[in-house]
Amino acid sequence: MVVTTQWLESLAEPSGLLADIQKIGRIYLSESGLPQSSNEEWRFANLKKLEEFLSLKMEATNRKDKNTTFETSSIHKAKDSLRIVIDKDFTFLKTIELPQGIRLLSNEEIRGFLNHMVAEESLLEKWQLAINHASARQIIAIHITNSNKQKIELIIKTLEDSLCSNRLLIVVDQKADLELLEVVQGSNSSANSHLVEIYLREEASMNHGLIALGNGNDIYLGQTAVVQEPNSNYAFTSVVSNWKFLRFCPSINQIKGKANTKLRGLQVSQEEQQLSTHSKMIFNGPQGRFDQLQKTLAADKSHSIFNGKITVPKSAQKTDASQLSRNILLSRKARIDTKPELEIIADDVKCAHGATVSQLQEDELFYMQSRGISTHQSTQILLKGYFQEIIDCLPLNPSRWLVIDKLLESI
Amino acid sequence: MINTDAKIILDISDLHAEVENQPILRGVNLQIRAGEIHAIMGRNGSGKSTLAKVLAGHPAYKVISGKVIYQGKDLLSFEPEERSRLGIFLGFQYPIEIPGVSNLEFLRVSSNARRKKLNKKELDTFEFEDHVRNKLSIVQMDPAFLDRSVNEGFSGGEKKRNEILQMALLEPEVSILDETDSGLDIDALRIVAAGVNQLSTPTTATILITHYQRLLNEITPDFVHVMASGKILRTGDKKLALQLEKSGYDWIDNDSTNNDLT
Known part of the structure; x- marks a missing residue:
């Protein structure tokens, strides 16, 4: 509790567009403190790493005096894509000309969506959400408006010896189509809280990727929450590796069913790292489809965790879901915990799941x-x-x- | 092709080996000269495939005693990959499927390992593609199989063709083909056998491990050996294989108590 209190005290006063949200997060944390290992969702987590996370100071307002080891200018931009590099104040986005079909949401719209997404809080892990709520000072909020395929590459730089909190909101309009690749690379002793909220309207499509590579001595807490309206398509591929501690929670809600969701994940751990992915798929209507393949590889003395939850309530008849978890243990001292967690109330559904753990x-x-x-x-x-x-x-x-x-x- | 003046490429003497503490090979003796084709026959469990795997260096098989001299060198002292680079080739009875690994890339890396040992120029992706396409005709293989994962989803016949394609690319000195004929229909058997015949030269040798005479109709062996209880019990020419086809292996049960009959 002391660690949490000290961290909360070190934060700047709530301000700006996210002031109310910052207050909500801080109140939650001041009451709950750190997660407990008695909480099923955190039972394998090395909670000392969370204390390390909270011992880091929030990033300086002026980032120039901090080093980032992530040099991206030499990596050419994907064809016809918009590249956004987050290494300074987000307000720069307001000064650049965005391609047709991409616009920034107004503050009013952001407030509306954040209230809406809050209604989907069951998707999100509360402690991680509260950390981001309490600390994120800025938000990138993008609206994809037309049906031409839009391509965005988002590069997130972390800073040495600092904690960075980023928040991203994306709304994809009816029939619009977006490809988004997020690239995060850790820096020495850095920590990153990253929250992405996505709203896909009817018949919208999104192909989403995340490459999050640490440098072995840094922490990443990530959440991606997606709300899908009927007939939308969402594909998400995540590749995470080499963080001292990583907890990543992709969660999707097909709010009326009848949408397609595809998840692909690769989690590679080594040394004494602990990496965990906790995915959540909720069907709140019939005829939803879901296809998940999660792969992990654990080397040295590392610990890799996968928890895959699928919820199919009574309203979600004719759901067709499959989940496969494939795991490779590269060393006798490495450890893998993999757990499918299926809650199926509807009786007319297909829900396949499987898990394999092997050596090479x-x-x-x-x-x-x-x-x-x-x-x-x-x-x-x-x-x-x-x-x-x-x-x-x-x-x-x-x-x-x-x-x-x-x-x-x-x- | 028997030429008593040809040099001995492979000399196996009194080879004993075990797997999981079970003795399998119990004193194998075999000399192979350049240009020769040897067939090894025998019942299931007689030790034929174990001999193949021991020669290739499979880690699950432990050599207890005996020697294998290959080109004047102690073959057993080398790691499996070094044996391959030196010119030992094992054609697998059940070629392994490797999902996610491109067949073309696998063949290229493998071929380059051998080429490096032979002081030949290693080939880049483009050069290798031309090189491998020239070899495909040996086994009448569809180039589409190059773009797939190694052996993944291949039929039995396609897997065996892929094995012989590897043999063609690696240009081995000694090829050990472990039941290459199993699971092949007669057309595929002829294609595979024609490939092996095409690759046999006066300076190389082939060991065919088989249950059936039908392979030996397509590839004429110079010697036929019968293995039983982990050793070579009898050696003859191709007539021995015909005799086995007629009489089966029941005579072994009487002979195996008498070591002098080898």
Whole structure:
């Protein structure tokens, strides 16, 4: 409790557009303190890492005196895309000319949507939400208005020895189509609270990707909450690796069912890292479709956690959902906890789920060795194949970010 | 092709090996000269496939005693990948499927490992694509299989063709083909056998492990060996295979108590 109180006291007074939300978050935290391991959702979490998270000072208003190790200017922009680099005050967005079909939401609209999204709070993990509420000072709020495919690349820089809180709101209009790639890279002893809220109107489509690569000594707390109206399509691919502590919660609500959702996740941990993904899929109407593939790889003494919740209430008849969790343990000292959590009340549904945990297959390794390929190279090729299936689903030509090379380098 | 003046490429003497503490090979002796084709036959569990895997260096098989001299070197002292680079090729009975790994890339990396050892120029993706396309005709393989994951979703015949394609690319000195004929229809068997025949040269040798005479109608062996209880019990020419086809292996039960019959 002391840690939480000290952290709350270190924050600047609530102000600006998010002042009310900041107050809500702070009140929650001052009452709840840190999560307890008796809470099922946090039972595996290394709670000491949360104390470390809260021991970091919020980012300085003037970021120039801080170092970020993430150099992106040499990585060319995806074709026809808008690149937004978050490394300074977000107000710069108001000064740039946005492509036709993309506009910033007004403060009034933001308030309306935030109130609306608050109604979807059950989607979000309360403590993580409160941290972001309490600390985020700015919000990027984007409205995608026309049906031409829009492409946005959002690059989020973290700062050494600092805690950064970012919030993003995206509204995709009826029949509009968006490809969004978020790229986050950690800096030494940094921490990041990242909240993304997405509202997809009827027949809207979104292909969403997240590449979040730490430097081994940093913390990432991320939530992505999506509300889907009927006949919308949402595909989300996340690749997370190399954070000292990561907790990532993608959650989707098909508010009237009859929408398509596809989740692809890759989580790679090493050393003594703890990475966890807690996904939540809620169907609040019939004929929803959901397809999830979550892959993890745990090396060294790391701990990888996946919890996949699917809720199918009585109203969600004819739901068709599948979830597969595939896991590779690369070391005897690594640990993987994977748990499907299905709550199905409706009786006319298909809900398949499966989980596998294995080591690299000895037969595959020997086959490659018998073709002259060394153990090290065979391992790299096999892992590359394992990663590729997920990485290929990322939007906007992800090979520019050398994700596979970075993953292999860190193992 | 028997040429008693040809050099001995592979010399196996008194080889004993086990898997999970179960002795499987109990004193295998076999000499192979350049240019020769040897067939090894025998019942299930006689040790044929174990011999193949031990020669290729499978980590699950432990050599207890004996020697294998390959090109004058102690073969057993090398890691599996080094054996391949030195020219030992094992054609798998059940080729392994590797999802997510492109067949073309796998073949390229594998081929380059051998080429490097032979002091040949390693090939980049484009050069290799031309190189491999020239080899596809040996096994009449559809180029579309190059773009798929290694053996994933291949039929039994396609997997075996892919094995022989690898043999063609690796240009081995000694090829050990473990039941290459299993699961093949007669047309596929002929294609695969023709590939093996095309790749056999006076300087290389082939060991065919098989249950059936029908493969030996397509690839004529110089020697036929019968394995039982982990050793070679009898050696003859191709007539021995025909004899086995007629009489089966029941005679082994009497012979196996008499080691002198080898």
